Amino acid sequence: MALAYINIMKKAANKAAFGVMRDFCEVEKLQVSKKGLHNFVTSADIMAEKQIVNTLLHYYPNSSIICEESGEKKNEKSELTWIIDPIDGTNNFMRGIPYFSISIAAKVRDRIEAALVLDPVRGEYFMAERGNGAFVNRTRLRVSARDDLSDAMVAIHCNNKLSENLSKLAIIRRMGTVTLDLAYLAAGKYDVVVCNNVSLWDVVQGVLLIQESGGFVTQEQNTDGTFNIIAAASNKLLHEIKNILEK
Numbered sequence: 293m294a295l296a297y298i299n300i301m302k303k304a305a306n307k308a309a310f311g312v313m314r315d316f317c318e319v320e321k322l323q324v325s326k327k328g329l330h331n332f333v334t335s336a337d338i339m340a341e342k343q344i345v346n347t348l349l350h351y352y353p354n355s356s357i358i359c360e361e362s363g364e365k366k367n368e369k370s371e372l373t374w375i376i377d378p379i380d381g382t383n384n385f386m387r388g389i390p391y392f393s394i395s396i397a398a399k400v401r402d403r404i405e406a407a408l409v410l411d412p413v414r415g416e417y418f419m420a421e422r423g424n425g426a427f428v429n430r431t432r433l434r435v436s437a438r439d440d441l442s443d444a445m446v447a448i449h450c451n452n453k454l455s456e457n458l459s460k461l462a463i464i465r466r467m468g469t470v471t472l473d474l475a476y477l478a479a480g481k482y483d484v485v486v487c488n489n490v491s492l493w494d495v496v497q498g499v500l501l502i503q504e505s506g507g508f509v510t511q512e513q514n515t516d517g518t519f520n521i522i523a524a525a526s527n528k529l530l531h532e533i534k535n536i537l538e539k
Contacts, residue, residue, distance in 0.1 A: 340378035381469030474498020
């Protein structure tokens with residue numbers, strides 16, 4: 293069944309990607325509104341989300357939906373929930389920086405069964421099915437073999453104090469797109485990803501990608517519903533980062 297989910301997610305992401313890339317080439321014409329501090333939504337987000345939802349509901353009309361822009365639409369008749377971020381990295385997107393993604397996950401009851409993160413700029417589909425591995429297009433994903441923190445590249449989405457502590461010990465990157473950073477860890481490009489106060493739709497896809505590519509993840513949910521995530525290529529790196537953050 294997970295493979296069927298992946299195929300439908302690819303169709304939905306492809307439909308959204310066409311409009312997203314058209315708008316990316318004309319970013320100066322985008323309509324932008326502000327949701328909160330440093331938090332923007334563009335007309336491209338809204339249109340992409342609508343296209344994804346319409347495609348998914350065409351094939352699974354009774355399923356539930358959790359979206360970044362339009363919130364949750366629950367259907368008690370179905371055990372299937374789609375979790376959608378139409379454009380993760382909106383700030384990058386609206387400034388013409390080619391580092392953003394379209395991401396979808398399929399949750400059955402309480403477990404993520406399939407995940408897709410599409411980098412529409414590079415045409416890379418990061419996909420995972422529970423128990424069947426993770427792939428970018430047709431290439432199997434494996435996390436890196438590095439377990440020395442001084443050699444590690446760490447992508448961060450956390451406050452400046454944590455960032456400052458980590459920058460003394462490892463190579464730090466702050467790229468602004470959680471889903472792609474997690475996918476890059478699964479692909480062996482990053483060795484660690486640290487996220488604080490990120491939303492459900494930012495992380496569930498990447499967590500499955502990392503687990504299915506041999507990586508390690510710890511996550512805790514905050515009282516406001518956001519998540520703190522530490523993901524690493526090795527158990528050793530995971531525990532080193534946890535110890536640093538706890539101090």
